[in-house]
Amino acid sequence: METRAGRLSPPEWLLSTLRPQSAPVPWAGVIRAGVALSVPLAVGLAAGRPTDGALVSMGALSGVIGDTADSYRMRIFNIAVPQFFGAIGVTLGTLVYGEGWLAVVVLTLVALVSGMISSIGSVASVSGLLLLLNAVVGAGLEMPDPWWKPAVLLCLGGLFVLVLTLLGWPLRGRRPEREAVADAYRSAAGLFRATGTDAYPEKRRQVTDALNTAYDLILALRARDHGRRSPLVRLLAQLNVLIPLVEGAAAAHLYGRASRRPPIAAAVDALADSVSAGRGEVPDLSDLPEPEGPADRAVETALRYAAAVVHKADPDPYGADDRLGRPAALRTRFLAMTRSVLFSGPSWRYGLRLALCIGLAQALVSLVAVPRSYWVALTITFVLKPDFGSVFSRAVLRALGTAAGLLVATPVLAQVPRGWWDVPVMLVLAALIPWFSAKGYAFQTAAITPVILLLSDTLNHEGFDLVLPRLLDSLVGCGIALVAGYLLWPESWRTRIGDRLASAVDEIAGYVGCAFTADGDPGDQVRGRRRIYRELSSVRSEFQRALTEPPPMGRHAAAWWPLVVAVERIVDAATAARVRVTHGAAPPSPDEVAEVERQLRELAEGMRSSDVLVEVVAVLDGDERGVLAPLRHEVTAARAIASPTRRER
Numbered sequence: 001m002e003t004r005a006g007r008l009s010p011p012e013w014l015l016s017t018l019r020p021q022s023a024p025v026p027w028a029g030v031i032r033a034g035v036a037l038s039v040p041l042a043v044g045l046a047a048g049r050p051t052d053g054a055l056v057s058m059g060a061l062s063g064v065i066g067d068t069a070d071s072y073r074m075r076i077f078n079i080a081v082p083q084f085f086g087a088i089g090v091t092l093g094t095l096v097y098g099e100g101w102l103a104v105v106v107l108t109l110v111a112l113v114s115g116m117i118s119s120i121g122s123v124a125s126v127s128g129l130l131l132l133l134n135a136v137v138g139a140g141l142e143m144p145d146p147w148w149k150p151a152v153l154l155c156l157g158g159l160f161v162l163v164l165t166l167l168g169w170p171l172r173g174r175r176p177e178r179e180a181v182a183d184a185y186r187s188a189a190g191l192f193r194a195t196g197t198d199a200y201p202e203k204r205r206q207v208t209d210a211l212n213t214a215y216d217l218i219l220a221l222r223a224r225d226h227g228r229r230s231p232l233v234r235l236l237a238q239l240n241v242l243i244p245l246v247e248g249a250a251a252a253h254l255y256g257r258a259s260r261r262p263p264i265a266a267a268v269d270a271l272a273d274s275v276s277a278g279r280g281e282v283p284d285l286s287d288l289p290e291p292e293g294p295a296d297r298a299v300e301t302a303l304r305y306a307a308a309v310v311h312k313a314d315p316d317p318y319g320a321d322d323r324l325g326r327p328a329a330l331r332t333r334f335l336a337m338t339r340s341v342l343f344s345g346p347s348w349r350y351g352l353r354l355a356l357c358i359g360l361a362q363a364l365v366s367l368v369a370v371p372r373s374y375w376v377a378l379t380i381t382f383v384l385k386p387d388f389g390s391v392f393s394r395a396v397l398r399a400l401g402t403a404a405g406l407l408v409a410t411p412v413l414a415q416v417p418r419g420w421w422d423v424p425v426m427l428v429l430a431a432l433i434p435w436f437s438a439k440g441y442a443f444q445t446a447a448i449t450p451v452i453l454l455l456s457d458t459l460n461h462e463g464f465d466l467v468l469p470r471l472l473d474s475l476v477g478c479g480i481a482l483v484a485g486y487l488l489w490p491e492s493w494r495t496r497i498g499d500r501l502a503s504a505v506d507e508i509a510g511y512v513g514c515a516f517t518a519d520g521d522p523g524d525q526v527r528g529r530r531r532i533y534r535e536l537s538s539v540r541s542e543f544q545r546a547l548t549e550p551p552p553m554g555r556h557a558a559a560w561w562p563l564v565v566a567v568e569r570i571v572d573a574a575t576a577a578r579v580r581v582t583h584g585a586a587p588p589s590p591d592e593v594a595e596v597e598r599q600l601r602e603l604a605e606g607m608r609s610s611d612v613l614v615e616v617v618a619v620l621d622g623d624e625r626g627v628l629a630p631l632r633h634e635v636t637a638a639r640a641i642a643s644p645t646r647r648e649r
Contacts, residue, residue, distance in 0.1 A: 020439040028168075029067070029434035036060040036161045037430035037451065041458075042423045050418075051144055052153055054458035057426070058137075059157020061451060062086055064433055066126045067161065072169045072176065074217065076162065081123055083158035086130035087151035093138020094147050103139045104362040107377065110135045111358035114381075115351035119344060132358070132381050139362075140374020141459055177232070178276055180214040181239050185272035187211075188246055192265040192299075195253040201568065205540065207246055208533045214239055215530075238275055241309045243526060244302035251295035251576040254630055258289035259299035267303055271310050294583040295576070301583070349489075354384050357485045361477060375470055379477025382445075384485045391486045392549055395478040397442035402474040404442070405449025410467050412450060413457060426454060497542050497560045501567060502607035504535040508570060509600035512631075515578045516593045525578065532571055539564060563607075566638035570600075573631040580627050588628040595620055596628060599635050 037057045044053015063079045096103040114128035143150040187210040194203040218236050252259035291297040361377040383395045429451050436447035511528040546557030581587050620632040
């Protein structure tokens with residue numbers, strides 16, 4: 001019986017996507033969402049214009065979904081910019097409402113543009129999502145006249161969310177930015193506690209994620225804040241001086257003695273508290289353990305340097321602000337993004353996939369009478385977002401989440417009369433969206449579905465008759481996304497881990513080639529290491545996404561994990577070697593460096609040329625007591641890894 005039950009149980013790749021994520025309840029977001037969606041309904045009812053109130057609430061729903069940043073300045077962009085694109089979308093949709101094949105053509109072109117701009121970044125992705133979503137809604141629901149009115153009402157809803165969001169700005173100021181930098185310091189403290197133990201790799205990944213988050217936040221703001229006395233300059237300088245400390249941890253993990261002792265981690269924790277408070281006394285570093293080698297000297301030097309920058313009154317006392325480079329001017333970055341969108345193969349492929357699916361959905365509902373058929377294209381828009389996760393798993397989760405949401409919506413639509421009772425019901429349902437969104441995509445869908453149905457019913461007065469068509473539309477939309485947006489595209493059946501990992505290995509080879517030469521630029525070395533760690537972080541994200549795919553892709557992705565770990569160990573070994581040379585160890589010979597670089601280039605080329613890892617016996621000669629000995633061993637181990645899929649042949 002146990003064997004039969006095991007065979008009938010859902011596969012692990014599906015169960016992993018259904019498990020609710022552990023996350024604290026975002027109480028501020030819960031309250032804000034409830035107020036943002038219920039107040040417009042109340043105002044619309046009081047003014048005798050419930051339809052207008054429902055459209056404002058729809059705009060507020062878009063703002064609530066897009067409010068994902070911590071920094072107030074970034075939240076302005078995350079909410080305001082997508083609202084602008086959403087206004088364009090609903091206007092285009094309204095103009096082609098009831099126009100049959102013209103609506104099919106227009107929505108297909110909008111889907112192409114939406115998909116292409118989604119590749120730029122997170123804000124552009126949400127903007128593309130709202131552009132298409134609102135175009136689909138405008139083309140599928142009868143909107144009030146004149147043609148510009150729906151766009152204005154939707155923008156008012158987004159503006160209302162933005163105002164509610166910014167109420168805490170005078171009280172919290174730059175608190176989110178400071179906390180992001182402080183979290184990076186706390187992660188570094190945890191890294192030092194893990195040096196010399198098996199917990200080090202996981203702690204180092206946490207440090208990389210914390211640094212990525214902090215840099216993304218600070219540099220995005222720094223691009224528009226050029227003052228040398230700005231508090232942002234101080235935060236960026238404090239973040240930059242953490243890099244030598246993290247690099248020193250790599251050396252401490254392999255060679256450290258004194259740097260592994262508790263006072264080191266405690267001192268880094270004290271720096272984190274000072275950054276978080278925005279002020280503080282200089283920690284007493286007189287009791288730091290005496291260095292016992294180059295690795296220990298590197299850690300002590302980096303720690304004293306970080307302490308000086310964190311506690312100096314000058315925002316950037318040692319010119320650390322620009323160590324990792326400054327963002328390019330806005331015009332330069334805009335032109336680069338435009339070129340990337342227009343001439344990028346992945347951008348066009350995703351745009352064409354989305355356009356094909358939306359075109360098929362609109363053609364289907366034009367030929368087959370489907371009540372409130374906009375929901376088919378709406379489902380495709382939500383599902384077919386590869387930058388949001390696995391398309392396959394999102395389709396499955398969308399169907400399950402919609403079914404759960406309909407169970408909630410059924411008694412609401414059947415028993416609650418339209419009118420003032422909608423206000424408290426909306427208050428409760430909207431408050432669930434931020435809470436459930438933190439649990440996972442299926443939970444978010446289950447929370448959003450009854451809200452959209454309630455607002456749609458306010459506009460069209462379909463009542464309980466909306467429920468079953470919505471479930472059918474969702475299943476049809478998921479089916480189109482799976483077939484036309486997933487199964488028909490060869491790239492869906494191969495993982496991109498190998499390509500991404502090969503790029504990281506090439507970066508490592510370039511870093512090794514310049515890090516141990518006398519004329520190497522220290523700034524280039526620092527920036528190179530950051531690029532490598534960021535790329536490996538992207539590889540891990542791609543790996544986690546691939547694991548949620550059904551076999552064989554999920555199984556093939558799992559086969560790459562040993563090599564992902566091996567490459568991370570290579571980076572740590574290279575960083576440790578560079579740190580030791582900087583602080584007194586004998587440098588390696590040029591021939592030894594060239595051989596390591598050559599082996600890394602060959603490893604990268606092998607990853608690109610085949611989806612199957614092939615074992616290579618590499619012999620790297622050199623001084624076993626030299627600084628590159630651990631790096632040579634890690635490269636040899638990486639080349640010796642063979643994929644399980646190779647043995648299955």
